[in-house]
Amino acid sequence: DALTGLPNRRYLLERLGAEWTRHRDAGQQLVVMFLDLDRFKVVNDSLGHHFGDQLLVSAATRLRDCLADKCMLARLGGDEFAILSAEASVEDAIELAERILSAFDVPFSIGDHVVFSSCSIGIVSADDDFHGEPADLLRDADTAMYRAKNGGRDSYVVFNQELRRQVSDQMQQEGSLRAALKKDDELVPFFQPIVCTATGRLTALEALIRWRQPDGRVLTPGEFLPAMEGLRVMGRLDLYMLNRIAVILAQPGLAGWPPVHVNCSSYSMTREDFADDVFALLQQHGVAPSRICLELTEGALIAEPEIARRTMQRLADNGVSVVLDDFGTGFSSLSYVHEYRFSGLKVDKSFTFGLSSNPRTRAIVRAIVRMAESLDLRVVAEGVEDAMTLAALREIGAGQAQGYYIAKPMPLAALVEALDSGKATQWVAPSEKM
Missing domain, CATH: 3.30.70.270 (Reverse transcriptase/Diguanylate cyclase domain)
Structure with a gap:
């Protein structure tokens, strides 16, 4: 050499x-x-x-x-x-x-x-x-x-042999995913409402991918995305989902929809031209940048922190908001909040479980909410599965929430039907203090 x-x-x-x-x-x-x-x-x-x-x-x-x-x-x-x-x-x-x-x-x-x-x-x-x-x-x-x-x-x-088996399975699944990206009926978005904890009004939606298998099974993100993380196919999947959401938002009858959160992989955040691709896609369909919010985990920032910082700056400067997902589970979440242009935080569901009965958990979430308020960041609490948890979030002052108690992820047709019935005005009962 x-x-x-x-x-x-x-x-x-x-x-x-x-x-x-x-x-x-x-x-x-x-x-x-x-x-x-x-x-x-x-x-x-x-x-x-x-x-x-x-x-x-x-x-x-x-x-x-x-x-x-x-x-x-x-x-x-x-x-x-x-x-x-x-x-x-x-x-x-x-x-x-x-x-x-x-x-x-x-x-x-x-x-x-x-x-x-x-x-x-x-x-x-x-x-x-x-x-x-x-x-x-x-x-x-x-x-x-x-x-x-x-x-x-x-x-x-x-x-070892287990890693060799995992690699073999990963290669096979990656090939299937690449094939699915060329079709219109296998990879579909489901939508989960995000509501204001005080009023119950719909404030945003999160698009969650579902993969329909030939045998009739439907895979959730947790069943196939972790094995794909870091691979080139993730960049294609991110743009595929963004395109699907942009096509939906461009429909004339959906002009009043709230912003839609779309998850973004670590692979996309290591690409210098990712922001350009996002802007071009939104412009192609005539969708305002403010109608899209990207969700990133801490892992999406680790691979190439300088590229991620520049990409987030460009996205924010052009109206695309970015939220830090799974906040509180990583080693450096506080430093990321300080260094990157986030518009909000999603409190990981591990903190919402037991929130109504565990004083220590309640104290941690209250501290996160106060910190976010001082930094002008909105807070979304994930994993709300009962009325007591939602009530605790209201008392703490967490502004937004999502979870199975509010609504499970649903296909587009079910969401449109729910919104037509007036769910946008009030998805869950408002706080008694309102």
Whole structure:
């Protein structure tokens, strides 16, 4: 490799093939580790490629210092490295991974800058259950690395049979999802009302995708979206749903509908042109940006925080509001509220369960509501399943709520029928204090 002086991908694969033959013929242990620097693109984009190259050289030196004599370190390209370790066990590889993660806890001093850069590591062993080709080991280690990265970075994951099964199932489901995106009858939006806690009036709707299967089953988002997170198909699914909602909102008879919340994946938030796609889609159907609200989870901001920040700024500047979903469940929710252009928070349902009977939970939700008020953010409480919870939210001052007590997600026809019957005026009974 011209930059780091390490073996390159081609040499690694040749060496891997030779070690694989020894493993197969003599039962020699063989471990492959795949490493990727976390947030390296942010360093490149903010400080320049020359600085990024210096970071790669420093990272290569630090990795080399962690290795034993019988390990080979290679640079695969970009910020990706691999370690080939013969006569080593998975336990040895885990010990090495922990040593590397500890080494990366120390910041890099490059010129006048001090940079923190962790890494994500995937580990795979050529055990008796492996029947692929040598290059498949590198692929499996890469898969494990992405699991580590999606799990929060700065960690390692060991590839095993369960992960191999999950990957196989994921590939099959991804193929089915791509096929469904080319049809009009499999992926459909259901709508769940969001109401004012005090008046019971409809204030917004959340569009929730349903996937109709050939066998008649209907999958909810929780049954298929987690396995798709981070994949390119999620970007297509986001735009598919936005287009479906825009087509509905563009109907002349629905001009009085409230804003519709649409969930947005982490994949879309890593695309620089996502905001342009949203604006173009809304303009195509003649839908005002104020009629759409995007919902993001904390995970959607982790992958590329700078890109996400710019995207949210552009969306907000052009009238598309953005809400932080599942608030309170992540590690850095408060910092995200401070740094990003959110217009509201959705309190996770784990805080609404037991709200009417648990003083500690009530105190936490009250604190969230007061903080949101001081920041001029609206609050929606999820998971309202009984009258006592709704009454507690009214008493606390949470402005909006949704949940099965108010209404279950319903298809478009059922929603239109409900709205025609006057539900928009009052979906649930108003507060007795009103």
